[in-house]
Amino acid sequence: MAHIDPHTTHYSVAIVGGGQAGLSLSYYLQQRGIDHLVLEKNQLVHSWRSQRWDSFCLVTPNWQCNLPGWSYAGDDPHGFMVKEEINAWLEGFVVHVDAPALEGVVVHKVARSSDNKPFSIQTSQGTFTADQVVVASGGYHKPIVPRLAERLPAHVTQMHSAEYRNPQSLPEGAVLVVGCGQSGSQIAEDLHLAGRKVFVATGDAPRCARFYRGKDVVDWLADMDYYNMPVTQHPLREGVRDNTNHYVTGRDGGRDIDLRRFALEGMELYGLLTDLQGNELRFQPNLQANLDHADGIYNGINASIDKYIAAHGIDAPPGGAYTPVWQPAAERSSLDLAASGISSVVWCIGFSPDFAWVDAPVFNGRGEPVHVRGVTQQAGLYFLGLPWLHTWGSGRFSGVARDAQYLAEQIAARAGAVDCAEESELLLS
Structure with missing residues (x-):
């Protein structure tokens, strides 16, 4: 210095x-x-x-x-x-x-x-x-941790995403990841790939594709001049500052994060976490809506790329809309902590x-x-x-x-x- x-x-x-x-x-x-x-x-x-x-x-x-x-x-x-x-x-x-x-x-x-x-x-x-x-x-x-955390049993290890380092740092047992934005989805994937049983309390975070029609989506958006758009020209104006970042990963060369595919592989997905009553976690019955919202944003971004390709006559591989690979059989609004074997909670709901x-x-x-x-x-x-x-x-x-x-x-x-x-x-x- x-x-x-x-x-x-x-x-x-x-x-x-x-x-x-x-x-x-x-x-x-x-x-x-x-x-x-x-x-x-x-x-x-x-x-x-x-x-x-x-x-x-x-x-x-x-x-x-x-x-x-x-x-x-x-x-x-x-x-x-x-x-x-x-x-x-x-x-x-x-x-x-x-x-x-x-x-x-x-x-x-x-x-x-x-x-x-x-x-x-x-x-x-x-x-x-x-x-x-x-x-x-x-x-x-300031890491956001809800007051609900104070009522979790003392034997349950809790940490914010800012403190999480690796699956080995958590005690044996299942892990509840609260939040599915960039940090939540990537930490859930990290735990899942390590063979841990993972429960995810989802929110309304959007997602996007890693690659589409032959290029990284970021490359397409750069070509479309999206990254030069000032906030004053964004459809949401200053409201865009409140948006959750799209979840995707650069891990192992980059790929999509698809919670539905993880669900097929044993990850347990729930709606928004709202309360703890006794030994039961309570959730909003909105898992389907959360997944559909994320996929809607995903398909919307890809559709905008389709329009750009067509308008400029670009030779690119064919595209298409994402089709869900898994659907929740029913909305589940509660989860028994003891029966689930959850020993850790990772709070991934951001900062203030x-x-x-x-x-x-x-x-x-x-x-x-x-x-x-x-x-x-x-x-x-x-x-x-x-x-x-x-x-x-x-x-x-x-x-x-x-x-x-x-x-x-x-x-x-x-x-x-x-x-x-x-x-x-x-x-x-």
Whole structure:
């Protein structure tokens, strides 16, 4: 990391968060000669090291890994890096950026008394000030575990997906995976492939095909310019930020995740988990609806690819709609914990944001920042690295560089405007 003067407490820009977003912005600020400091409460790119299970791999192809000045340069652009490869690639990015960063520093509060005053940044290592602040700590802060968890028997091991590492880390017995988004479906598959008895409480997560009509679906969507669509042009507008990610996997070269096929192989599927009464788990009778919804999204994406192929006269292998390979015989609304042999529960229902430390009037009723492409209504305060901050890739390796470059331009423009205003005041005084 770049040398930092320990006596300096004021910076033009403070970046809170040293992940892919914060480091990307540091890269562009260095290009512009803007002094700044990155504050990271753990290690740089910590979340990739700590919140991924052993068999984790990317769900988007390697060619989409495009951080500033640090694109994927391996020999498998259409493959999917595994955990160790991702961390090695990110370690290279850390060295490449050489950001002025402090690790192990917790930010307790960011506030400003008025627009013409610097921001005060209270941390575990004292107070810093900055003319502008960028919150680049992501949107996945607090693991979501429902209060129902408190009523499960003490002998049942519980963990959040962020803590899961491998099947061997769980005690013998069946496992209940709650949630079927990207983490839930992949962890369920990981356990299933290891020969564990798996129960899955499904939700309304969508899914997509890995490959369709001769190419990875991601390649088709890139050709269709989907990844350049700004949130303002998406049919759901900002509502798309609430969507669950489609489940699919890059494991073993990439494939679909089809819960119905797993059910044929012995995985037990249920609807949405709602309650625990005595020794019985209770579920909504909506398994069929959840599976049909996921398949409907799957077929809808493929249909859009069909239209694109037809409109452009592309020679591609034939396509077709997915036909369910399994149907639930009946909806089951309860499951006896003891009879099922469940010894572990893995909660895979996501994270909630926690920006309580940002003391600024820029949040909506749900505690989410209100912004336009990361720029808030409080002058000099920005957000970076959030899902659909601007495009689909804003919270991913594929789009965060574009967002960081844009914010660097906004920061430089504001710094220049402030300097001009101060010079005018001096001339008039």
